Amino acid sequence: MTSTRVIDQHRTVLASMRAALAAMPADLHSAFNDELAELLSEVDGVVAAATGLRAEVLLETRTRGVMTDSGMDTRGWILEYAPTLRQAGASPLAKLVDTVVRRTNIQAGCDYDNHELLFNRRSPLAIIWDSVRAGDADAPLAMSILREMDQLEPRLYREAVPTVTECMVSLGVAHGPAMIREMRMRLLAEHGRPDEVERGQRELDRHAFLSAPHPESGGLTRYSMGLTPEQAAILEAALGPLSKPRPNPETGDRDLRSNSRRRAEALTELCQRLAATDAARKGGPAESDTCVYVTVSLTDLENNTGAGEILGSRADGTLIGIDTVRKMCCDADLIPVVLGTDTEAIDHGMTVRLFTRAQRRAVWRRDRHCTFPGCDAPGAWTKVHHVRHWVDGGPTDLANAALLCQRHHSFVHQQGLWAEVNPKPDDAGRYVIWNLIPGSYRHAALEQGWARGWTAA
Structure with a gap:
């Protein structure tokens, strides 16, 4: 009588197991609900x-x-x-x-x-x-x-x-x-x-990196980054407060921005603060190493057409929309180079466009924080916005100024919003009252008779 090897017995079990596993799906319907987890x-x-x-x-x-x-x-x-x-x-x-x-x-x-x-x-x-x-x-x-x-x-x-x-x-x-x-x-x-x-x-210090910008065809520019624990801790400590959701306490509306978008906007705000601080310390954006130069034609700027072009950095040649240029013209850390019909530089925005340090402090004392309804971003986090845009002939004085945080500054320009700046505060202590109807800026331009270019169209 020939004895069966143990390995042959194991292989027989494997074959039986495969057959059982193959047959089991047809009988799963008979399992009770509370058996399925255990069976899995x-x-x-x-x-x-x-x-x-x-x-x-x-x-x-x-x-x-x-x-x-x-x-x-x-x-x-x-x-x-x-x-x-x-x-x-x-x-x-x-x-x-x-x-x-x-x-x-x-x-x-x-x-x-x-x-x-x-x-x-x-x-x-x-x-x-x-x-x-x-x-x-x-x-x-x-x-x-x-x-x-x-x-x-x-x-x-x-x-x-x-x-x-x-x-x-x-x-x-x-x-x-x-x-x-x-x-x-x-x-x-x-x-x-x-x-x-x-x-x-x-050892990690030599591996830290921040890539050069990689513009994509769709318009986004991608970066890759690797930081040491110390560098990451510093960055996250700065980004954390700025990237938290900011629901509107007046309306109760939730902050619908994604976490990644909030973080991107917070990083931009940090860089803008650095640029503004550097410009203020050195006597103005022209003396600052962190200012942004944008070239744009006067016709495009007035008619809200075409695009502006970034100059003088690793972002050289990047195109940005005219609405964005108009918003950036409010910023003291940007120098617009406006070109006439023969591409000669007709304005470098160095005097009339910028609020002086004394004016900025006066606006901070008056507004205290971002003037957009429901936003309490402190003055140090804000920009002084020309209510009537500088490119539309808006004067650089307190009666045409309003504090806006970066997020709401972008929103105001995107929605085309107008505000009334009053010499005395209302019952809520507000000097600046925003008209939140999209396009209210254009309506004010037509009503007040200073519409030109795209606002008159």
Whole structure:
């Protein structure tokens, strides 16, 4: 009587399992609702166990040299005999198995509790492989953990290496590889040799970057950025207060801007504040290194047509809409170069256009904060807006001035809003009363008889 090999019995079970799994979907309708969650967990456990077994079979194949005899490398073998990994995962699994064979004496199915093993069962690679063969960690996660530990191990106290490895495995299994990278410095702080955290921080300094602008065809300009923890902390401390949602306390309207948009506008506001501060300290935008030059034709400016062009920075040649130019003409940190019909510069906006420091302080004392209904952005966060635009002949004096934060400054220009500036405050203490009907600016221009160009159309 011929005895049956144990491996043949296992393969028979595998065949039966595949048949059972294939037949089960047709009977799922008979499962009770409260059984489905448990059933999903059971199937997931089977998949995990099969994934671990697949790794062990591959390790046994690689250890015996079967692949070499066939003239295939590990990845090629996987693609040939584990075709589901052609979609993804073949390369990480191949690298992991090759690394285990090259760096350890781990054998498929070995008992980690056997103290006569010929490898260090508390080494990072042994701990990681144990999680893979158990089906807890997949190969991509295992390789991520191994790369982290290869970098961290020389910087840790020797006795802490197994603890840190196990912690990384647990975090990775529960939360994915991103959590491993996030916890790197914390683990190093708790288990690293003296000054390792500081040394790691210093190493990051040379990797910090901010890319050059990359204009896209649609008009957006993209940047990529990588900051050290210190740099990121400084930036986030500055962005945080400026990028919070700002619901309107008077109307109750929510701030519908996305978080990414609020952050972009907050960063712009920070840069504008720096430019304004630099200009004020140096006696005006012409003396500042941070001013923006925009060239635009007088005809386009008056008729609200065409576009302005940025000059003299990495954004040189960028086109911006006329409405945006008109808004920027309110800003003291921008110098418009207005061109006549023969492209000669007829105005550099250096005297009449800009509110003086004394005027700005007077407007701050009067308005206190952004004058748009419901906004309490403090004066330091605002621009002095020409109610009747400078390009439409608006005077640069207190009777034509109103404080607006960056967000509402843009909104006022986009919606074409007009305001009345009164010599005395109303019952609510407001000197500036906004007409929130879109197009009220054009209506005021026609009514008051100073409409020209696009406002007269």
